[in-house]
Amino acid sequence: MCTASTSSASSTWASTASTCTTWAATRPNGSRSSAATFCRSSRADVPEIHVYALEGMGEVAAGDALDDLIVDALEAQGIIAHDGDILVVTSKIVSKSEGRSVSADDREDAITAETVRVVATRAHPGGVTRIVENHLGIVQAAAGVDASNTPAGTVLLLPVDPDASARRLASQLRERLGARVGILISDTLGRAWREGQVDAAIGSAGVQVVDDLRGGTDTFGQLLQVTQIAVADEIASAADLVKGKASGMPVALVRGLAAFVGENLDTPARALTRTGPTDMFRLGSDEAHAEGFAAGRAAAEAERAAEAERAAKAERAAEAERAAKAERAAEAEGAAEAERAAEAERAAAGPADGYARGYDAGYAAGHAAGRAAERP
Missing domain, CATH: 1.10.287 (Helix Hairpins)
Incomplete structure (x- = not known):
């Protein structure tokens, strides 16, 4: 659960009066996270977004209707969906509802079956990590096969088609909520240049996944030639900050980005995946050397x-x-x-x-x- 206290303060960054909220989360084990303070400017032209984790969804099983679970969670928290709201759904509950669970004994075989191309392999004290491209075109560890947040003795595969899953869920929720909501399905990915993992969008419906700023100008009037903002990935990462990995809150609602939500549901996250000559990091260094030697x-x-x-x-x-x-x-x-x-x-x-x-x-x-x- 989340707790907050509100006070008035002078905001130096906006040079105007602001309302500040101190936020802290209570973890399932009873401990509390560090408090964070967010300030809302009184100026109407200062952008702001709000992210809400949905509580009380419980464990998801094969065949469960995610639209039912999400609607019930919204109602329980008194959240009324608005046009332009974006619901970020963790891929694990999509996989669970679609019956994508397999025996943990078959994990290595499952990784092999989900693999299109091996990018790199790295040995470590715990075994061997395979970085691969899976059937979705996503490059990640173990093809997305994951043993976390799933019953002991099982592992989860990614949804067969996250974009299709997102379109189906968006259509259901738009009808039930009476609001033009967008859907992002998120999964955790590593990054080529950075330590740590972030959540990224692997499925999308009704959300503009890229904000292409090429051809525009910056604040100094200089032409923007390459800037394309991966909006869907940034939203997925922001949502993960309130969902967490062990909180039992697999869905978050993001409000304040209605400009990126449209009527068209065919806005696939797969468009974010680099392929062919645009993929400058197609292989690990050892594998690249071996492929170059063979060629x-x-x-x-x-x-x-x-x-x-x-x-x-x-x-x-x-x-x-x-x-x-x-x-x-x-x-x-x-x-x-x-x-x-x-x-x-x-x-x-x-x-x-x-x-x-x-x-x-x-x-x-x-x-x-x-x-x-x-x-x-």
């Missing part, structure tokens, strides 16, 4: 094969040229021999039939010479 070796072998083929082709061409020259020489020799025979025949013929014999011999010699000239 380089294959390229060298292909080059050697191409060089051998070029040499063989050149040899075949040279052999053909030698054969052609020999054939032309043989034909030329044949023509010369024919001419010599004709000359001898003319000499032997005498004056009486010299013309006829000479014509025939000349014809034969000319014909042979003409055929020889036709050849290359």
Whole structure:
């Protein structure tokens, strides 16, 4: 549960009067979290958001209707949904309701079955961690197969299609609540450059997942060329701060970001996943080296094969040229021999039939010479 006290204070960051709220959470074991103070500016143009964890949802089982559980939790806390509210739902309860639980004994097989591509493997005292790309295109440890917050002896797989699950839940809740709410399904991911984990959106419906600021200008009038804000991920991370990992509060309502909630439910979180040439960290360093080595070796072998083929082709061409020259020489020799025979025949013929014999011999010699000239 959450407790809060309210007081008036002077806000230095806004240079205007503010209402400040001190917030603290009571954990399931009775301990209290550190208090945090949030100040609301009295200026209407200062943006603010509110995040509420939904209590009392209980354990979710296969076949449970999440819309029923969420509506009951909202009513129990007296929260009336508004147009533009966003409900962030932990993927675990979606998986549980969809029956995505398997035996823990099959965990390694489940990871393998969910894996499309191994990105990296790292050995550690507790075993081996596999960083993989799963069927959703998400790169994460163990393909998202998780043993936390699930009964002993079982592990949970991610939903088959979190975007479809989000669309279905958003449609149900919009009808039941009478409000244009958006849905984000969140899961915990590591980060390539940073320690620790954060919640990110793996499913979305009705929520603009990216705020593309390219083409706009900053406060100094400079052109923004690459800035695209991953709105859905930032909302999922903010919601996790009130949901927590062991609080039994798997859903949070975020209010104040209605500009990112629309009528269209087809706003997939999968659009946030980098693929192909845009993925600059496709492999771990060891795996990248191994893949590069294999590709380089294959390229060298292909080059050697191409060089051998070029040499063989050149040899075949040279052999053909030698054969052609020999054939032309043989034909030329044949023509010369024919001419010599004709000359001898003319000499032997005498004056009486010299013309006829000479014509025939000349014809034969000319014909042979003409055929020889036709050849290359």
